[in-house]
Amino acid sequence: MGYLIPGAALDRVSLLWRLRRRARRGCVCMALFCVAMGFLYAFCAENSVTATDAIFGVRARTRARPRTPGLGVERAVRGAPGHPAPPKVPGPPAGKMAAAATGPTAHLQAMNKYGVNFEKPGARGAPRLSGGQLLCELKKRVQVTSLTPDLPPFSGLPWGSQLPRQPLTSALGPYRTCAVVSSAGSLRQSGLGKEIDSHDAVLRFNAAPTAGYERDVGTKTTIRLINSQVMASEDHHFLSSSLYSSGVLVAWDPAPYSSNLTEWYNRTDYPIFKQYQRYRQVHPQQPFYILHPQVEWQLWDQIQENMAEPIQKNPPSSGLLGTMLMMSLCELVHVYEFLPSRRRTELCHYYQRFLDAACTLGAYHPLLYEKNLVKRMNQGSDHDIYTHGRVTLPGLGTLNCTGSP
Incomplete structure (x- = not known):
């Protein structure tokens, strides 16, 4: 007489077999899902479409x-x-x-607070430009410069002489290698500090600190680009904090689309000129420039011309302005975490505990379109973006655009 397996034991063996089979199927399905999401992410990044819209419409x-x-x-x-x-x-x-x-x-x-009047018929229907063509368009059409004492109305103002006599592109650089360090939360745990500090010049933004974050963002600060809101906000202690007192300062404020300096002077978003004068009294020797408003709107024009739909009628972000500034001063530029890496997070800044996906995707600024443009101009690999959040861009002075239309 053969050995009989008890019914309860047989049921347990059958249950374990079914569980293992379902686990294997689950692993296969998850792998297929990850591959599909990878293709979807690449498609969205290339075509300026959010993943939510691609999936749900x-x-x-x-x-x-x-x-x-x-x-x-x-x-x-x-x-x-x-x-x-x-x-x-x-x-x-x-x-x-x-x-x-x-x-x-x-x-x-x-919204059209700044009087944007974009009239270039056929621009949106034009053929899609390559990365090299986009770079040449930026070189030809965006003139990076700063305010100088000879420009009206500053030439007639008592404090106008406090402005640097030379525009920043004449006084600074040229640098060989440069790093543009975003303030993105995804820089946390990146370990990029030594790589960032290896560059000849490093640009940082607004109130982004290095103390306490050296391993991830480095210690070197050559240029700090600040917006007028940071200058005016009591929370940032612009006039007294040592964070701003080293290196070169470059300030900017949203101006009318016409870039009329007199109109802008009489109607700034924040009191940039008042704060500039007060800061110069405390730090008269520190190089301190104010970006000419034509830069932000010439750059905005290039974004709009290369998108198939209307973008927000607001100035570009500090991130893109800083990138353009360093491309004008450097031979090679690495931009960190402007395009998010695998560390992407809803944490807005690496030095704060503030969560919002709009910090990455944009809301007020045409940030998503800016990222699309930078992705197309990137001369590095997609692997560099994924692992390091690093975009590689050439300096505008190194470009040969003689054959460009």
Whole structure:
């Protein structure tokens, strides 16, 4: 008589077999899902479409309820006391979002505070430019310069002589290698500090510190680009903090699209000129430049010309302005975490505990479109972006654009 396996034991063996089979199937499905999401991410990055829109379509996002304005990136960046924050939306439009958008997104798309009058027929229907062609367009059409004492109305103002006599592109550089270090939260645990410090010049933004974060962001600061909100905000202690007292300062403020200096002087977003004068009294020897407003709008024109849809009628971000500045001063530029790496996070800044995906995708600034443009101009590998968040761009002075249309 054969040995009989008890029914309960047989049931346990059968159960374990089914569980192992389901686990194997689950692993296969997860692997296929990861591969599909990888292709989707590459498609979205190349075509300036958010993953949400690619999966669910534009209407799904327009029906979604926007997050609380108090958590918006613009509240953090521009919401100083006495200066109301711009409208908050989940992110920039994608596809034909301008036509389908409703609520806060439509309001942002319709905003035209700076009198933008973009009239270049056929620009959006023009053939897609290659990365090299885009770089040559930037070299020809964006003139990076700063305010000087001979420019009206500053030539007639008592404090106008405090402005540097030479524009910054004549006084600074040329540098061989440069690093543009974003303030992105994804720099945390990156270990990029030594690599960043190995560059001849390093640009940082606004109130981004190095103390306590040396392993990830390095210690060297050659140039600090600051917006006028940081200069005006009491929270940032612009006039007294040692954070700003070393290296070269370059300030900027959103100006009218016309770049009329007199109009801008009488109607700045924040009191940039008042703060400039006060800072110069405390630090008269420190190099301190104010970016000419033509830079931000010439750069905006290039973004809009190379996108198939209308972008926000607001100036580019400090990140793109700083990148353009260093491309004008350096032979080779590495930009860190402007395009997010595998460490991508909703943490806005590596030195703060503030979460908002708009810090990466953009809301007020046309940030998503800026990233699309930079991705197309990148001369490094996609692997560099994925592992290091590093984009490689040539200095504008190294480009040979003689045959460019």
